[in-house]
Amino acid sequence: MTASYLQGNFAPVPDEIETGELAVEGVLPAELNGRYFRNGPNPLPGQDPGHWFMGHGMLHGIRLRDGRAEWYRNRWVRTGQLEGKPFLSRSGIDLSAVAANTNVIRHADRILALVESGLPYEVDRELETLGPCDFGGRLTTAMTAHPKEDPRTGELHFFGYGFAPPHLTYHRANASGELVESLEVPVPGPTMMHDFAITEHHIVWLDLPVVFDLEMIRDGLPYRWDDEYGARIGIMPRDGDGTVRWFDIDPCYVFHVANAREDASGRVVIDAVQYPRDIFVELWKGISGASNPAAQAGGSGLHRWILDPATGTAKEELLDDRPVEFPTIDNRRTGMPNTHLYAVSGQEIVKYDTATASALVHQTEGAPGEAVFVPRNPGAAGAEDDGWLLSLIGSRSELRVLDAADLSHVASVRLPRRVPEGFHGNWFAD
Incomplete structure (x- = not known):
């Protein structure tokens, strides 16, 4: 029986293609000069990786320039895993034998395909x-x-x-892309820490009760909910010695943080998509089959x-x-107060006012991917949502552009x- 994460809209494409001059409905803004890249799992033909999260990374790219869509292409990320190298062997862990299937960023003119396992x-x-990329040999963790x-x-x-010590290590690269700081952060044990946050003066950690359990490997990923672990958020001064101040919170899990910031009183404010225990447990079972957290969040909320x-x-x-996922902001506001944030829910793109939590909704007639904000003029002052x-x-074979x-x-x-x-x-703007 074919796994559900290999069927329908989850089914991988069998090859790499490249086409020029794409059809456009409406008018593409002339200011959109650059490339949109999206990452996701895509096993090779005939492969079943055993879990949706484990498929080889594939990048999809669309080139926009001067009001035209010049090309589309897709490429597998040619990792050690794609070449058949084992992640774990008698010689140890090979951090290059990973899927690189989760995100794609640009920093210091370097474009990186990312996955948290390597x-x-x-x-x-x-x-x-x-x-x-191991930052010249300085990066020795995932x-x-x-x-x-x-x-x-x-x-x-x-x-x-x-899953082995150090369970958590903080890293900082300078604006030139050189890794200049690595610091172990003590935590009680190995957990699945998918996201975190920064503010002007702090690093914000999410130490939550989804823990490593090797026996769970039969279900695809060796992590499970642990009622005994507890849940807490930590704030670590960016200019300190790594000391973290922890705050206990109600048990939950967070895949994605929208933003964190400091208010006028010095308090740290974090906006994120939160999953209570029962909702997370059911979602985690579903992800091993066919549930996309963005399309079927099933009870998560802002x-x-x-x-x-x-x-x-x-x-x-x-x-x-409202069940939402993939929260985003204007990245020029990362770690600072932000007025707006965006998320997706079912067949909707949602815009939130962070002061009132009021929402504006756009219907998409198909499950939308993460809504990425592009400023009209990146270097100029203006309204935060001017862009x-x-x-x-994906199911509609469409890149949609909204005001x-x-x-x-x-x-x-x-x-x-x-x-x-x-x-x-x-x-990635030109």
Whole structure:
């Protein structure tokens, strides 16, 4: 019986193609000069990786310039795993033998395909793989798929976690892309830490009760919910010695953080998509079959934590019970106060006001991918939502462009093929 994550909109495509001059409905803004890349799992023909998350990484790219869509192409990330190398052998762990299937970012003119279990892979602007990146031998742990670039300094903050000590390591690369700091962060045990956050003065850690369990490998990924582990959020000063102040919170799990910031009183405010225990457990079972967290979040909601260092207390509130995932912001506001955030839910793209949690909705007639914000003029001051949202609707073979201010439909780029359900994408301006 064919696994459900190999069927329907999840079914992998069998090959790499390249086409020029794509059809456009509407008018593409002339300011959109660059490339949209999206990453996701895509096993080779005939392969069953045993879990949706384990398929080989495939990048899909669309080139926009001067109001035209010049090309579409897709390429497997040519990793050690794709070549058949084992991740774990008698000689140890090979951090290059990974899928590189989760995210794709650009930092210091280097484009990296990411997965949290190992090293990033560098690719070029045409999606060809250049090789694994260990920052000149300085990166000896895995690298999260959700690093944070500080828009004020250009530094890239990230971490690695693992099932063997050190369980959590913080890393910082400077604006030139050189890894300049690595610091072990003590935690009680090996957990699945998918995301984190930064603020102006802090690194924000999510130490949550989904733990490594080797016996779970038969189900695809060796992680399970542990009622005994507890749940807490930590804030670590960016200029300190690695000491973390922890705040206990209600048990939950977080795949993705929208943003974190400091308010006028010095409190740390975190907005993220939160899963209570029962909802997470059911979702985790489904992901091993066919549930895309973005399309079938099943009860996740936009949540806020306010951590007060003065009192040592954590306040929690549900901002919206709509099931959403893949929260995004204008990345120029990372770690700073932001007025808007975007998310996807079912067949909707949602825009939130962070002060009121009021929502504006755009219907997509198909499960939308993560909505990536592109500013109209990246170097100029202006309204935070002055720009566009790009979302890949794979089942419709469409890259949709919305006006971020009112979510009106600006244009659609018609792709030459269906794009399988996947994870994260980004816009790389020329």
